[in-house]
Amino acid sequence: MPMWIEWTIATKFLHEGKVQSTLILVGIAVGVAVIVFLTALITGLQSNIINRTLGTQAHIKVQPTEERNRILPPATGSVQLVLEDKRAQRLRSINNWQQVRDVLDTLPRVTAVSPVISGPAFARRGEALQSVVLVGIDAPRYLRIIPIQNDIVAGVFRIAAGDAVIGKQLATDLGLRAGDKLRLDGGQQRESVVNVAGIFELGVRELDARYVYLEMKQVQSLLNLPGAATIIDVTVDDIFDAQTVATRITRLTGLKAESWMETNAQLMNALRSQSLSTQMISAFVALSVALGIASVLSVSVVQRTREIGILRAMGTTRQQMLRVFLVQGALFGLAGSLLGGLAGYGLVGAFNTFGPKLFYIPVSPWLLVAAAGLAMVTGIISAAVPARRAASLDPVEAIRHV
């Protein structure tokens, strides 16, 4: 076994200095427990928030670029002053959206692509009038992005000609039940009457009060955009890659692709600050753990100066001496992090059982593995300075040391 003697000497030294070893182990364990618990808590909290946010929206929205005014260049020799108003953005289709959809389908990391036509309208029932958002979808594709069929509270999720699926709030406002008729007004006398096939509740007020899901064709005719799709919704396998993929889509298609991070910039900013503060706390806890290991081993080198000298006189090399102390650092890190990791999991379990129960913290075994690995590396790094001192001791001096 390689390094057998280093391991043997290191473990015997640790065992002999039981009190020191125990104290520093408890110190490391507390530090690791704090890091594990904090990381699990924040990760759980954030993934909960992100899931809630992304449960009702696509990771990337692809839209046509904005229309801009084109200004005639001034005649040579003349100066032109322009007072320009931004152009009103009319609802427009994505050019060749079928081809764009097929291109997006082939992109790596993209898990679902769904063309949507969406625009404003009025929903009317008797005298009651509500402004709504018409969403014309290709149902099988759309469900891969937002699985509304799981949130149906009445009726069924069915998108066929003449069928609509509406939000619970809208149904309440208009007094609609599944199976009732609803009149939709797209403006300029474009009206149609649809059958309410199902009612969904996503838990987001804006959506529950406004969304009316229809077949694409129906919306196209209501909005007078035959054959159009105004948005292509895209999901990706890793939500944090959304920005990268969005940039790539823009480069490929020339369309405006907006990731959920841009859409929810404030949320992202908050999450990022939260992660940053967690990392800061973890880093400082890790630093104090590292300093603890370093100081315990430094004291140990001084205490064992004579023994180090004897070992050197008996043919122990500098490298072996160095490794004896690096192994001690690694063992501190490993044992401390296993203890601390278990304690951290205990805390997480206690939180899940007795805490406010607003959300559940998932416990990943990888966090423990990562903590153990990191703590071992930290232990080795912290041991570097004392180990180098042990290795560089002059054996003559060391043996005389009392």
Place this chain on the structure above:
Amino acid sequence: MSEHDASQEVLRLQGLRKSYNVGKPTEVEVLHGLDLRLQRRDFTALVGASGSGKSTLLNLIGLLDRPTAGELFLLAEPTRSMDDARRTAVRGSAIGFVFQFHHLIQAFTTLENVLMPLMVATGKPMREQIDRGRSLLAQVGLDGLEQRKPDQLSGGQQQRVAVARALVTHPALLLADEPTGNLDSKSATEVFQLFRNFNREFGCAVLLVTHDSRMSDQCDRTITLVDGNIESDEARG
């Protein structure tokens, strides 16, 4: 076994000098060009007053320290140009140390202490190495105490463990720095007797630093060091 048989030469010093604080105003030369040979089977006492350079010389011979000038041949191999790794390897295999204080390592048992020079060189000890350690412990009169920790032994017993440890690698040269200086006279005699026996049995050269004239009188050869020079080098009957 002739005196001039080179293969029997264990140690040769050639104009060996040692200075401290080299290049500083406080530079001081402790050893002034020593020439010396030790043969296999030599049983030699190194005597001298405090400050005569005995310990310095022993550290140089033990490759724990480097000479300022001159050359030191160990088993006919020049050692001054060796790098630290090579010196450590030679030290581990060719030289056995016994110090004034036993210098055992508390964390290990008696047997493990004896096996330490082997474990450091080759890792986990093999069956025959363990047997060798046990038989050495038996030879120093400590059989049955293999699993004791050093602090459970008397001073004389500890020093006998140290002797066994020094011999476990079959060193060509055994260096002992006042090995009995800290023992009562009965224990001292026993330890000295061990050196004698091992010198005869294994043929390892012994160089013994001592203040004790009773001890040096029993050696085959006595080298007297005065102020960093060899004043006399006498062989006995």
